[in-house]
Amino acid sequence: MSRPKGLQANVLGTFDSIVMAVAGSAPAYSLAATTAVLVGTVGFAAPAALLYCAIPMFGIAWAFNYLGRLDINAGASYSWVARALHPSLGFLSGWALVVSATIFMVAGSLPAGSMTLSLFAPDLAENTALATAVGAAWFLVMLVVVLMGARLTVHAQMIMSGIELLILLGFAMAALSHDYAVEHFSWSWLGFSHFDGVQGFAAGALIAAFYYWGWDVTSNLSEETRNSRKTSGLAGLIGLAVVFVLFEVFTISVNMLLTADEIEVNSANVLAVLGERVWPGFGGKLLIVAVMLSTIATLETTLIQVTRSLFAMGRDRTMPTALGTSHRRYHTPWVALVAVGAVALSLFVASNSLGSVGDILDSAVAAIGLQIAVYYGLAGLAVVVAYRKVLMKSWANFLFGGLWPLTGALFMFWILFESLGALDSTAIGIGLGALALGLIPMVWYRRSTYYRPHRLDAAKTEQVAREYERLEPVPASSADDTVATDF
Numbered sequence: 001m002s003r004p005k006g007l008q009a010n011v012l013g014t015f016d017s018i019v020m021a022v023a024g025s026a027p028a029y030s031l032a033a034t035t036a037v038l039v040g041t042v043g044f045a046a047p048a049a050l051l052y053c054a055i056p057m058f059g060i061a062w063a064f065n066y067l068g069r070l071d072i073n074a075g076a077s078y079s080w081v082a083r084a085l086h087p088s089l090g091f092l093s094g095w096a097l098v099v100s101a102t103i104f105m106v107a108g109s110l111p112a113g114s115m116t117l118s119l120f121a122p123d124l125a126e127n128t129a130l131a132t133a134v135g136a137a138w139f140l141v142m143l144v145v146v147l148m149g150a151r152l153t154v155h156a157q158m159i160m161s162g163i164e165l166l167i168l169l170g171f172a173m174a175a176l177s178h179d180y181a182v183e184h185f186s187w188s189w190l191g192f193s194h195f196d197g198v199q200g201f202a203a204g205a206l207i208a209a210f211y212y213w214g215w216d217v218t219s220n221l222s223e224e225t226r227n228s229r230k231t232s233g234l235a236g237l238i239g240l241a242v243v244f245v246l247f248e249v250f251t252i253s254v255n256m257l258l259t260a261d262e263i264e265v266n267s268a269n270v271l272a273v274l275g276e277r278v279w280p281g282f283g284g285k286l287l288i289v290a291v292m293l294s295t296i297a298t299l300e301t302t303l304i305q306v307t308r309s310l311f312a313m314g315r316d317r318t319m320p321t322a323l324g325t326s327h328r329r330y331h332t333p334w335v336a337l338v339a340v341g342a343v344a345l346s347l348f349v350a351s352n353s354l355g356s357v358g359d360i361l362d363s364a365v366a367a368i369g370l371q372i373a374v375y376y377g378l379a380g381l382a383v384v385v386a387y388r389k390v391l392m393k394s395w396a397n398f399l400f401g402g403l404w405p406l407t408g409a410l411f412m413f414w415i416l417f418e419s420l421g422a423l424d425s426t427a428i429g430i431g432l433g434a435l436a437l438g439l440i441p442m443v444w445y446r447r448s449t450y451y452r453p454h455r456l457d458a459a460k461t462e463q464v465a466r467e468y469e470r471l472e473p474v475p476a477s478s479a480d481d482t483v484a485t486d487f
Contacts, residue, residue, distance in 0.1 A: 006315065006324070007074060007308075008331035011150045012225045017218045017232060019154060021239020023161045024214030024305075026108075026298030027246045028168055028290040032271040033111050034211055035254055037365050039263050041422075042204035044186075045194035047251045049204035050211060054244045057212050059408025060376045061240050062400040063383040064219050065233025070386060070461055072228050075312025076219035077379040083456035084382035088442060090453075091318055093375040094309050095438030100213075100371035101306035103430065105344035107364035108299050109135030115292040118272065119285065136348050142299045143341050146307065149330045150224045153300060160297040167290040168246055174278045175253035184256045202418035206369040209415070211247055213372050215239045217301045220308040250274075303340065310336040316453075318445050366423050370431030373416040380409025382456070389459035401458075 012020070038046045064076070073079035075094055082090020110128075113135030118125040125131070145156055188194065195201040218235040222228040254263065254270065257277045263270055271291055275283035311333035314323025327334040384391075387401040420428060 006311065006326035006331065006333075007223045008149065009224060010226045012154060012221060012231075014227075014231050014235060016154045017221065017225055017235030018238050018242075019157050019161055020221060020301060020304075021215040021218050021235050022165070022242050023157045023294075023297040024217035024301040025212055025239065025243040026214060026294045026301075027243045027250075028164050028271065028287070028294035029108065029111060029298055030211045030243075030294075031247065031250050032115075032287075032291040032294075033107070034207060034365055035251065035270045036263050038204060038207045038211075038251075039254070039260065041207055042196070042200060043194055043260070044189050044255055045192075045201075045204060047189045047248055047255065048191060048194065049201070049208045050244070050247050050251055051190055052201075053205045053208035053411075054212070054240075056408035056411035057209065057376075058237070058240060059404035059406075060380050060412070061215065061233075061237050063380045063405035063408065064216055064236055066383050066387060066401045066405070066458075067379065067456070068219055068222055068233045069229045070456055070458060072222045073312055074220055074223045074308040075316075076216065076222070076309070077375050077382070078309055078312060079316075079453070080386070080456060081375075081378045081382045083453045084386040085378065087318075087453065088446070089378055091313075091442045091445075092435070092438055093378045094313055094318075095442070096371045096375040096435060097309050098306050099434040099438070100368045100375075101302045101309075102340060102343055102347070103364055103368055103371075103434065104302050105139060105299070105340070106347045107368065108295055108302065109139045109344075109348065111135070112138045112292060112295040112299065115288050115295060118288050119292070132348050136345060138296050139299055139344060139348075140341070142296060142303060143337060146300060146303045147327065147330060147332055147334055147337055149332055150221060150304075153304065157297055157300065160293040164290045164293045164297070167286055168250070171275065171278055171283070171287060172246065172249045172253070175257065175274070176249065178257065178278060185252070186255075189252060189255055199418055199422050202415045203422040205411075205415045206373065206419040207365060209372050209376070209412070210365050210369045212240060212243065213368070214298060214301060214305075215243070217305050220305045223308075253278075303337070306340055307333045307336040310339070319441060364430070366419075366427035367431035367434070369419075370416060370423075370428075371435060373412040374435065377409045377412035377416070380405040380412065384409075386456040387458040389457070 035046070038049060042049050067080040067084075068076075071079055071083065077097065078090050078094025080090075081093040110131055113131035113133065114125050116134050116138070117127070117131060146153055192201070195204065215236045218225070218232045218239070222232040225231050250271075254274060257274060258270070262273055271287040272284040275285070275287035277283070279286070310319060310323045311326070312324075313319040314321050314325070314336065316324075323333065323336045323339065325335045326332060383405045384402050387397060391398050391402040423431075
């Protein structure tokens with residue numbers, strides 16, 4: 001069965017995909033926007049929360065790696081969960097990504113506007129209405145870039161993410177070698193002693209999941225990537241490893257160089273304060289540039305994730321079929337882009353009623369964390385089911401296609417339920433309420449033209465691959481379910 005046409009194939013290579021994975025996790029933005037939230041939740045245990053969340057997160061990355069070898073699909077977890085577990089769960093997985101990405105349009109655009117104002121009009125940086133307007137302008141620019149195709153998108157990412165990473169690496173080395181920092185380092189920051197019980201750990205891990213979120217954009221770009229059965233998953237793993245190191249280094253640096261009061265007062269701009277402490281005079285401005293570039297870059301990758309997911313759902317008729325329409329010239333899902341743009345701009349206006357930039361970020365981060373836990377957890381279960389018949393064929397299959405993803409899935413579901421008692425009503429309402437809204441289109445399209453996908457079975461796929469090899473060598477991209485499963 002041939003894959004439906006629409007997106008431009010073979011546009012991205014391995015290095016391009018790695019750049020997209022790093023940009024998707026937005027290291028500078030995540031640190032600037034989320035450090036105050038994480039420190040406010042777990043205190044000095046912030047590095048530990050990132051460390052212990054990274055272990056199961058790598059299990060989810062392996063799940064995406066293995067599932068991507070079975071099914072090349074712009075919908076990624078939406079398609080995999082539907083084919084391995086159940087169409088309804090697949091829809092909810094796709095919906096969780098869609099709503100989390102749409103909410104992020106506000107959580108990402110506001111800091112972009114605030115950081116821009118910090119550079120050119122510092123006195124206006126905390127003006128929520130003005131920050132919203134400037135952020136909306138950046139959002140519209142990124143919307144146009146994404147509309148014009150994956151090639152232009154990755155070129156823009158190389159420039160923005162390249163500058164961002166150079167700045168971050170320079171600051172990381174300077175912070176770790178700072179005399180004051182060396183004297184105040186403590187190994188206890190990587191242990192469990194600073195967590196406020198099990199519920200406190202779960203709340204910290206939920207926020208840490210938001211830090212890492214975004215590396216899986218490589219899977220949503222799989223239909224546009226060369227040799228994507230191997231490239232997309234590998235790029236996601238490498239990107240996750242890169243941002244893990246950056247997150248740990250900077251979070252430890254914050255513990256060493258800033259006080260809790262400094263972090264709380266500067267909750268929307270922690271990196272700027274850190275920059276001033278490391279390189280007085282110009283350090284803060286330089287890190288603001290890094291955060292601004294990171295924020296704009298991740299708006300781009302988030303737009304890719306949500307529009308590719310909607311494109312796949314429209315193509316399968318589990319959402320309005322118009323969403324599955326691609327632009328004739330650019331081969332991008334332009335209808336989905338217009339729809340997401342309209343909803344996001346409406347949310348920009350509504351977000352002003354929530355208060356300051358920092359208040360909006362606090363609620364949005366926790367809400368998105370709940371939604372991330374849902375679709376990452378379902379993907380972790382999906383790979384175990386899809387590979388269940390071949391898990392014992394090799395230790396690699398057992399560990400990377402079974403045990404580690406399953407551990408990651410159970411961890412995601414655990415922090416989802418455990419953290420509910422620690423979150424405020426706004427975060428829970430946004431997080432779970434947005435997920436509940438997905439039941440309406442799910443029921444509607446199940447009654448009408450809800451699709452019945454072929455089951456995702458690694459054992460059957462391996463058999464098909466062997467038949468192709470026996471009869472005539474065929475490139476992997478020309479057969480729908482052709483892959484070797486013993487990696």
